[in-house]
Amino acid sequence: MAEDPKIELFIKASDNGESIGNCPFSQRLFMILWLKKVAFTINTVDMKRNPHMLKDIAPGCQPPLLIYNGELKTDNNKIEEFLEEVLAPPKYPRLSVRCKESMTAGYSVFQKFSAYIKNPLPQKNEPLETSFLKALVELEQYLNTPLPHEDGTYPSKRLFLDGNELTLADCNLLPKLHVVKVVCKHYRNFTIPKQLTGLCRYLNNAEKREEFMNSCPNEEEIKLAYRNVATTLR
Template sequence: MILWLKGVKFNVTTVDMARKPEELKDLAPGTNPPFLVYNKELKTDFIKIEEFLEQTLAPPRYPHLSPRNKESFDVGCNLFAKFSAYIKNTQKEANKTFEKSLLKEFKRLDDYLNTPLLDEIDPDSTEELTVSRRLFLDGDQLTLADCSLLPKLHIIKVAAKKYRDFDIPVEFSGVWRYLHNAYAREEFTHTCPEDKEIENTYASVAKQKS
């Protein structure tokens, strides 16, 4: 998704991770994607990969993708961890507790998406903007913050529905506006895994509650 937004031409070669080719094992032994090799230097940390791409694929040839607001990066940082705990829980009596923690993170994200950013507010306007109209986390353009959060949101939406019959509440209007805007962008939809692939991945993770 980052390379697409940068406007870089690239080829995609799919790999069955259950039967890794030998060259992949030699390239990054014991490491699962994502990883990056550049000039024989291996990077396995996703944040480091993002930073490298942002610094290397820089203006004037490539656009900057860093968000202007730090909170755009921070606001969804705990969401996937809460989802993982929720989906892995096997105790029926604890399910509500894990679901409540997940909903709390969704509420935090929703509040941020519905709160106007400073650059949305026109001090000369007579109309008070009470709810943000922006398309994405940091404005109307996709940034690295979206590249990090949107794939996780998609996984949560698909896997939680399949294995916990959980839907993102409709009252989280900011989250749904964000998702609808993201699904309208091919940079996101064409780099997302298929729903079935997500379901298969989480089939062994989502234990039956007892």
């Protein structure tokens, strides 16, 4: 059997420079490699204290980036496609989705969240929150709608976006949802409504998986990252 490739993943370091920083794109690649069950090395890059750490490896680039058998990869989407192609069955699990719609489910949540959390004007808060909630409801509807490979029972009982296993779709969405959940609670006292049972089920299932939870930055790190982004209503 062929040996595993040599893989190094460079991700953003936390504010203290010692642990995982707040970067959904870094977590996305971290999760993919973990789910592929391949050996890899994690390097946290402290861009604040050591901004020149990558100058000899990838001058001008920001994490995340990947070195695969000595070859540098810097584009997030292309890295995902590359890993799915080279780390393929039967040795490595397939992570691509069966339903292409799973890859775009929840795509507008982070966009609507960003507009909501950055707004400083009280008169705009309600419409922006309504728009954000609508995006959450659309994701809820997708999670509750049975997919073609299910038995048709409504609401769906599947664990994740595309089925009962984590896929590339989850690696993309879950890190963003985690940020949304933490930041909204801390800066707007907004929690995901319990009535969104499909979405709550999805997040609860994700929190049972080590590939997700152990690749998350801690909540204080997320709050700190949004300290100058989340504005106070005036």
